[in-house]
Amino acid sequence: MLRIKNLDAGYGKLRVLKNISLHVDPGEIVTIIGANGAGKTTLLHTIVGLVNSAAGEIQFQQKCCSGLTSQQVVASGCALVPEGRQVFASMSVEENLLLGGYVLQRNAGRAAVLRELEYQYDLFPVLRERREQLAGTLSGGEQQMLAMGRALMSKPKLVMMDEPSTGLAPLIVRDIFSIIKKLREEGNTVLLIEQNAKAALGIADRGYVMEVGKIILQGPAEGLLINRDVQRAYLGREKID
């Protein structure tokens, strides 16, 4: 589905991503965990064409993404739920969702968009209840659900989420993660960026650990959960029995 090989990228002379290689297969939840500033958002922005790569290769569905605009990447089936939600605050919940359906409308028509809207309302019932409400007045958890629903409206083949749990209470984080699990059960493919390593590795199939622009560890999620270095650095366990 997504294959990245020896990717370097950054801003001007600043090289943030150093020789990143990773892949996501269809039907998987893959997580990338890492501390603030590790380069996680830069990686997602490079995949969607917001940051230019300096070297290496990004392939989505066996096609090279280099040089595509972010609109073209989204149109090819790769959607991003951005860090900090970034919902359109002065528009209603439904207007936000319909904006996410723009590509679908162009390819499959209005009826397909309305079907997808109902599907998102089934997945996130709170959004149906609040369909007329201005997005800026939703709670943090509701805004996260809206940002996810808006990305899913394009019926993406791959959905990439940038720290969906940030700033949310534990109960809401649990809801968000159970929805991500449900997405996989329904055949979706998810690349999940998280600082909440425990929750992310708890639902993922595989994981990568990123530190200062490099992948330093990778493997099945259950293996990373019991890895001593991961536990020490990301799971807050200083002493291990």
Ligand SMILES: Nc1ncnc2c1ncn2[C@@H]1O[C@H](COP(=O)(O)OP(=O)(O)OP(=O)(O)O)[C@@H](O)[C@H]1O
């Ligand atoms: N637009 C930019 N111009 C210059 N440097 C940037 C820009 N955006 C990010 N950086 C730098 O790139 C590095 C990686 O930032 P990035 O936002 O990718 O990290 P992150 O892993 O997503 O962190 P966080 O968990 O805090 O979101 C940081 O040192 C940051 O200062």
Ligand SMILES: [Mg+2]
């Ligand atoms: Mg980030």
